[in-house]
Amino acid sequence: MPVDLSALAQPADTRIVLVVMDGLGGYADASRGTELEEATTPNLDALAAEGAVGLVEPVGPGVTPGSGPGHLALFGYDPLEYELGRGALSAAGLEVELKPGDVAARGNLATLDAAGNVVDRRAGRIADDEAAEVVGALAAGVHLHGATVSFHPEAQHRVLVVLRGQGLDPRVSDTDPQSTGVPPCRVEALVPGSERTADLVNELSDQVRSLLAGRPKANALLLRGFDSHRELPSMQQRFGLTPAAVAVYPMYRGIARLVGMEVLPKAADLDGQLALLGEHWDRFDFFFLHHKPTDSAGEDGDFARKVAAIEALDAAVPALRALGPDVIVVSGDHATPTQMAAHSWHPVPALVWAERVGRDSVDRFGERWCAAGGLGLRPTRDLLPIALACAGRLRKYGA
Amino acid sequence: MPVDLSALAQPADTRIVLVVMDGLGGYADASRGTELEEATTPNLDALAAEGAVGLVEPVGPGVTPGSGPGHLALFGYDPLEYELGRGALSAAGLEVELKPGDVAARGNLATLDAAGNVVDRRAGRIADDEAAEVVGALAAGVHLHGATVSFHPEAQHRVLVVLRGQGLDPRVSDTDPQSTGVPPCRVEALVPGSERTADLVNELSDQVRSLLAGRPKANALLLRGFDSHRELPSMQQRFGLTPAAVAVYPMYRGIARLVGMEVLPKAADLDGQLALLGEHWDRFDFFFLHHKPTDSAGEDGDFARKVAAIEALDAAVPALRALGPDVIVVSGDHATPTQMAAHSWHPVPALVWAERVGRDSVDRFGERWCAAGGLGLRPTRDLLPIALACAGRLRKYGA
Numbered sequence: 001m002p003v004d005l006s007a008l009a010q011p012a013d014t015r016i017v018l019v020v021m022d023g024l025g026g027y028a029d030a031s032r033g034t035e036l037e038e039a040t041t042p043n044l045d046a047l048a049a050e051g052a053v054g055l056v057e058p059v060g061p062g063v064t065p066g067s068g069p070g071h072l073a074l075f076g077y078d079p080l081e082y083e084l085g086r087g088a089l090s091a092a093g094l095e096v097e098l099k100p101g102d103v104a105a106r107g108n109l110a111t112l113d114a115a116g117n118v119v120d121r122r123a124g125r126i127a128d129d130e131a132a133e134v135v136g137a138l139a140a141g142v143h144l145h146g147a148t149v150s151f152h153p154e155a156q157h158r159v160l161v162v163l164r165g166q167g168l169d170p171r172v173s174d175t176d177p178q179s180t181g182v183p184p185c186r187v188e189a190l191v192p193g194s195e196r197t198a199d200l201v202n203e204l205s206d207q208v209r210s211l212l213a214g215r216p217k218a219n220a221l222l223l224r225g226f227d228s229h230r231e232l233p234s235m236q237q238r239f240g241l242t243p244a245a246v247a248v249y250p251m252y253r254g255i256a257r258l259v260g261m262e263v264l265p266k267a268a269d270l271d272g273q274l275a276l277l278g279e280h281w282d283r284f285d286f287f288f289l290h291h292k293p294t295d296s297a298g299e300d301g302d303f304a305r306k307v308a309a310i311e312a313l314d315a316a317v318p319a320l321r322a323l324g325p326d327v328i329v330v331s332g333d334h335a336t337p338t339q340m341a342a343h344s345w346h347p348v349p350a351l352v353w354a355e356r357v358g359r360d361s362v363d364r365f366g367e368r369w370c371a372a373g374g375l376g377l378r379p380t381r382d383l384l385p386i387a388l389a390c391a392g393r394l395r396k397y398g399a
Numbered sequence: 400m401p402v403d404l405s406a407l408a409q410p411a412d413t414r415i416v417l418v419v420m421d422g423l424g425g426y427a428d429a430s431r432g433t434e435l436e437e438a439t440t441p442n443l444d445a446l447a448a449e450g451a452v453g454l455v456e457p458v459g460p461g462v463t464p465g466s467g468p469g470h471l472a473l474f475g476y477d478p479l480e481y482e483l484g485r486g487a488l489s490a491a492g493l494e495v496e497l498k499p500g501d502v503a504a505r506g507n508l509a510t511l512d513a514a515g516n517v518v519d520r521r522a523g524r525i526a527d528d529e530a531a532e533v534v535g536a537l538a539a540g541v542h543l544h545g546a547t548v549s550f551h552p553e554a555q556h557r558v559l560v561v562l563r564g565q566g567l568d569p570r571v572s573d574t575d576p577q578s579t580g581v582p583p584c585r586v587e588a589l590v591p592g593s594e595r596t597a598d599l600v601n602e603l604s605d606q607v608r609s610l611l612a613g614r615p616k617a618n619a620l621l622l623r624g625f626d627s628h629r630e631l632p633s634m635q636q637r638f639g640l641t642p643a644a645v646a647v648y649p650m651y652r653g654i655a656r657l658v659g660m661e662v663l664p665k666a667a668d669l670d671g672q673l674a675l676l677g678e679h680w681d682r683f684d685f686f687f688l689h690h691k692p693t694d695s696a697g698e699d700g701d702f703a704r705k706v707a708a709i710e711a712l713d714a715a716v717p718a719l720r721a722l723g724p725d726v727i728v729v730s731g732d733h734a735t736p737t738q739m740a741a742h743s744w745h746p747v748p749a750l751v752w753a754e755r756v757g758r759d760s761v762d763r764f765g766e767r768w769c770a771a772g773g774l775g776l777r778p779t780r781d782l783l784p785i786a787l788a789c790a791g792r793l794r795k796y797g798a
Contacts, residue, residue, distance in 0.1 A: 376746075386744070389460075394463065395463070396465050396742055
């Protein structure tokens, strides 16, 4: 049973900055240290020396987190208690508002062969403009009985599909078979009562096949992660914070919005993000600063570029400190080791800097040094209560 | 889901001593180490070298514990599962037995101005004898319909109030507004069915105001933390122990009684406490030794005095070891860093010494060394099962 922090929250004239280097974590092997260990990070090292470090696990031991659970954990939400489906995340990222009762799914434009088997689950990573044209054809041509359907292009082959109508239920199976050489799956009801939704989605898939028949690349739409609108309690409600997000990429802006953050305008780069922080410094007491290039480089398996992305963040730390925050937290939403070119389960380094956090004996920021840090090894969701405590925002529990 | 230790408990001819240095934890800053790190503690360091150390969190990350939850955790009780209200704690501390159905609250003698607004929530920290006289006047003058009320002076302005009668319900709001310049609050029922209790408390407050009218300092009684008698399972039931408490201060004697400890007579000082331990050594298999001066010095922000209080406990360790305990646990119920002069959320150092605990690589007792210890970072309530195991008192789980 976790502590109900909303009952302990108290106001204070303090500011917390949560710096998220997306996919920060890595692992050392025989040939070299982690990206963070090998990076030259004098400013992060200074924060580590003046503060406390540790390692955090976003979801659980051995579990590789998606971006949704990884960020929810950083925002102090247990990602096992607060689930975000792919559909809800995509909608949030596209700034498509899901209403209660809506059902959303993540779609992939895909290529089927003449026998109806999947040849390419991503339609050759179709170009954005080509995909937009296909999605336009679907929007004009698909019509369901008793529900409206809307199609929202994301990037390349990815499309958000939203069903709106009475009595819809997201508990239906996927059409995406997650492999090639087999046909798309027929949707089935996973609970009694979702049969009608399953029928509607099968009808939708059939209409899409007819409309796209003859196209060489994108001639089908694979759907997965059916999800409905879910209301998350806000960070205001849970922690008494007035939070703002400074993020460039849509998905992270979307997740921030789901927990009640005000999402500040898009900046072009890290300098722009820092400038935004300064402009809005007086209006908020919690800032989520999202840094994407660490993850992008990790996903590409580009060690040097991930190191450079970490060093770019390091170079922004003096400007951040100049704003006068009371608490700085630096961590990541998951590991993206360049050896794997993918998200992974490895614990993520974390750092809490504050007047009263208590110095540990570690003076460098990096996975193997963090293992000896005063914060220990803990769930990622512990970071927010520690930050609140350091900011004087939690009263005593019990007499 | 925690292990049910009562199902694993087995008898053994072994003795465990739990040494609690109240408010032991501290934090290092730019200028110095923690109180424990800076103290000269050859005997505690020897226990650390021969045993295992770690850091413990009494309630949860970032949460500052009161004395009640901090001690319950040390006694192996999840403080979120077993809550103790202020009224129950005060009653325990005063050795006032609450019966099932009783409702208790913590009262403050306070000063109101002519307009009825609170000027001083503590009546100028009124002297004990003056407070006793006021409480005597209340005991003689307050009469309620359908309930008896008793007043028990604690120290200074603090008074325990106990209502006894049929159908009382503690789920009512406080009269203490927790600030000055405003009148005391009227009590309201927080659930259907507690209206009569709310009315009784409002009637009580009115009578107190009439009786104390004209007194310059103590002319009102602010009430908070209404609570009822709650039965905790005893340490005998939960762990098969026959426990005794050697504590000087009433509140800790009271908490010990609530978990089924026999509370040994009051000793004047640490030497007296050690002597009591020796006298009663054969009758018990678990001893809770409470050392208050560390917390008192911490609350006063007195670094040197907290260091001295730790060194005083260190000096008592040889006498403790001479008794031949099988397991010694040394920790604290929470941190009280002298920089804050208050309880805090910081993890508390912990040490388990026993023949079979397994030595780690740490040979000094202090926060930053404990961060590298074999016990790791864990909830405080884990210490008791580890102590039981080291004492041969837990059988194997499963086949």
